[in-house]
Amino acid sequence: MTDTKTPTTELTSQYTAQVANDLERNAKDQDRITAEIDTLYEQLRALQHDHTVLTSMQKALGTMDTAAEAAPEEVEVPSVPRQKTKAQPASGKRVRAKKTVTAQGSETVEEPASEKPEAAVETSAAKATRPTLVELIRRHLTEQREPRSAAEIATTLGQAHPERTIKTTVVRSTVEGLVAKSLVQRTKQGSSVYYTAAETPEPTPSAAVPANDQPEAN
Structure with missing residues (x-):
């Protein structure tokens, strides 16, 4: 136990x-x-x-x-005084002035509109009087005795007129248009295409009509 x-x-x-x-x-x-x-x-x-x-x-x-927000602070903004524009000298051309208005309602200085520069006028006149591409191509082909390709025509005209952008594609399309009008002849030598000026027939002088053969006026 x-x-x-x-x-x-x-x-x-x-x-x-x-x-x-x-x-x-x-x-x-x-x-x-x-x-x-x-x-x-x-x-x-x-x-x-x-x-x-x-x-x-x-x-x-x-x-x-x-x-x-209910009562915004008012800020006094001074108004811009209007300035007088100077008298422009008389040059035979009208000058328009523009007026600009500020947010306060006052007018700012009047600025005359820009006139067209005389150089731009002369450039436009020169472009209007210079010969067209068709005239240049026809004149060039008339002066050449041998056939000329479109690339040769474009290169010669581009060197003679550096102020103009003359591209071969434009010359080719222009010459083809002259070919369609029979003003230029096209010849193909292998894979190359050449162009020459078409011979224009000389106008035949009209025969002089004797004074005795002229019809009398009624």
Whole structure:
């Protein structure tokens, strides 16, 4: 009987010690968690207080913005004095002036409209009087004794008239148009095409009518 009771007593002592340790650990965990809850609760109360203050500030600022929009500040803008334009010398050309109005309703300085430069007028006149490409091609082919290709014609005319842009494709189409009108003759040598000026027959002078043979006026 004594041997049986001894192991049971030892086992009970072990369980008792373990339970006591668990209870102590549990109590410590409760204290720790309670302290954390208190800390978080204090932080929550501080955040709630800050939220209330910020909400009040937001409402106050919103009221101030509404009042500012309802009564905008008036800023006095000085008007720009009107300046007199200088008299333009008489040059035979009419000069139109433009008037620009500012946002305040005052007129600014009148600026004369830009006149057409004389160089542009001279350029337009020169373009109107210079010979056409058809005339240049016919003149060139008349002066040449040998057939000329479209590329050769374009190169020669481009060197003689550097102010003009003469392309081979344009020359070829122009010469073909002259061929269709029988003003230029076309010959083909292999895969190359050459052009020569067509021989224009000399006009036959009309026979003079004797004065006696002329019909009398009724």
